[in-house]
Amino acid sequence: MAAINLERILYLTELTGLKVFGPHGERIGRVVEAAVLPAEHGRRVARYLVGDGGRTRFLVRHDQVQSISLQGLFLSDDLMTPYRHDEAYLLLCKDLLDQQIIDVNGRKVVRVNDMTLTIETAGGRQELWVLEVDVGVRGAFRRLLEGMAPPALIRRLQEPIKPNSIGWEYCNIIEPDPQRRLKLSISGEALNQIHPADLADIVEDLPPAEREALIESLDEEVAAETLTEVEPKIQLSILESMDADKAADILEEMAPDQAADALGEMKEETSREILSDMDQTEAAEIGELLEYEEDSAGGMMNTQYVALHERAVVRDAVEALKGNEELLEGLNTLFLVDAEERLAAAVPVARLFVAPDAAPLRPLALKSLLKVTVDAHRDRVIEYFDKYNVLTLPVVDDNNKLLGVITADDIISVLRRS
């Protein structure tokens, strides 16, 4: 950003208090606030609020401005209307200054100290565009001296301070009111690029209303992954405060065991309401998981596994995987079952690559089959993972019927929580 000529820069702290002059050079008042209309243009300051010392504030449109400099805002006509608040205005001082925003690049919550605007020329007129948001000591310094020293002096004095700004395109505003969010065209698009684990840290840093706003503005899939990573207590309060159908949509995207854990913590009426809003098969699956004790193998397992008949061949396995693409990311073991769904063997996925298409799966299976029963205690399950270094452990009922699997990452989160 060093390439930008300082002459073309105007800080928000300099804009507020800037003198406003009419077409004949007469002084009209001072700028008290600036507004961007995100629905029209994402960067341009579309309105200036001018105060003349009285109570009313007047509105100046950007196309009434002729030129802008540290000397003042020079208007080409002086037809001003009294200002009335409109939700579609993003007010730079009121909505942004001193408020928290998300730094998408730095993946954290920051507080706005000042804003940097650039003076652009369009159609013979000058207008202001938002360039950066200042979150560092430089901006704080300007805020401290604002109105107490001439801008030129402040600019000179701030030189030695290291700048710390975020490009406007990387700023995400958090607006708790969904309708206003729509009017301001705030989307969670940029946020969807952040890793859910980082998003979870951001969520934990925010106050409750902003947490919900953030989760609601994400894609359902990202929202689900983020919620999975959030501390259980916060996860619960977010889900409980959402509309049941929105919560249901997000829970559908979560792994069934995670969804069951979340629902298990809720008040019964809330969880029942959410379950009834969910897709039937998903709800049934989660409902089954909810039956198990939290600290048993049943309470820890999920139902995201791939099982094949014990006489299947490699080609069948590949076909089965093609039908379960959403599982592929974390899948490392296939299970073989007999006609009654009783667990027979476990096959590491990697062994499929070195076997011909027609080879039967059974000989590729692990020599010893490790499994736990559904009522095994959590400590015993953890012991198994530690002792045998497995990545995926099948869970069976008393008749050896395969019910689900526990994966190593489930164990890691259990251990971290205790």
Add this chain to the structure above:
Amino acid sequence: MLRRLRLHIATFFAVIGPGFVTAMVDNDAGGIYTYSQAGARWGYLPLWTLLPITLALIVTQEMCARMGAVTGKGLSDLIREEFGFRTTFFLMVVLLLVNLTNVMANFAGIATSLGLFGVSRFVSVPLGAAAVWILVVKGTYRIVEKVFLLACGFYGAYVVSGILVRPDWMQAAVYSVRPRLLLEDAYVAMLIGMVGTSVAPWMQFYLQSAVVEKGVDEKQYAQSRIEVLVGCVAMTVIAFFIIVACAGAYKYHPRDIASAAEAAEALRPFGRYAYLLFSAGLFNASLFAASILPLSTAFTVCEGLGFESGVNKRFGEAPVFYWLYTSLIVVGAGAVLLPQFPLVKLILASQVLNGVLLPVILVFMLHLANRRDLMGRWTNSRIFNLIAWTTAAAMTALSLSLAALSWR
């Protein structure tokens, strides 16, 4: 019925911590000295001030806890968002200075209390500082809070030493409800001191942040309110026993004392335990406050000025926070070790700054707690506002008078 009761108790324990800890730390080295001095010089006479003190505490603490639970934001956050950067900046600078002197006072408390056990201050103060630093930087929030709650329990030492003095319960009870005004300069100064020190600016910030950190929300707030109430009452009970113990110790020759350690010495005739418990209580209170004040200060200042903060962050992520925290401890503890350091003057200066800062913060709090867009249906009721404004006005008058007295 039983299940519901159990649920209530469970929720109560889920929110316990912030209110109790804040109220207890109010009885820090400075507070204990004030109460000891009052009891030693005036016997049971000052006991009646404890009721209004409790009320003032409850009113201010309740507002902070409520704001924390409803907005999920700390007090310095709210002040920054509402009153802008410059106001927050000056507020934070003053708060930093006031709290630094408070930290010094509490390290001095560690030095004198362990001095009673024959430990040199050159051993006790560095060890205390190291313990405080390690506890917070290396411990998790859950462990730290347990240690803090345990420290609250040790305040019981004062109750026991108060009983060991065999006070005249009847008289103590009567003076607790019967206001006595003597038109003596020293008496008025003592009253102002007692009430003026009871509500400190740092408490408001600490309590609100702790409520937020604990994750208390609107639904759990009813329990949190009870906790704040119980905490404030418990704090007053401790203060009562400190005054009673000192009143008993100086029954036949009431006089001014120069430190809380002197009060402990005066308890010797009542047996080893009265003396030991009083000294141990002072040590506990000083160490406790010395752990909380630097942490709370660093947290509040960073929050208000927009620096990363929190003990769950690594040093590289929150350098300002850790530097501030460490310097508060090092400077606070170091000052006590300097031979010529004007400690008493500094503590008086902190009273002055405290008195000047508190009214500003109370007015900000009242303004914030009445904002409907912030608090929704949790704004102050009209009656509460009446009580709160009266309290704020009274506290302002008393703090400013204390400031004036200290300045003299």
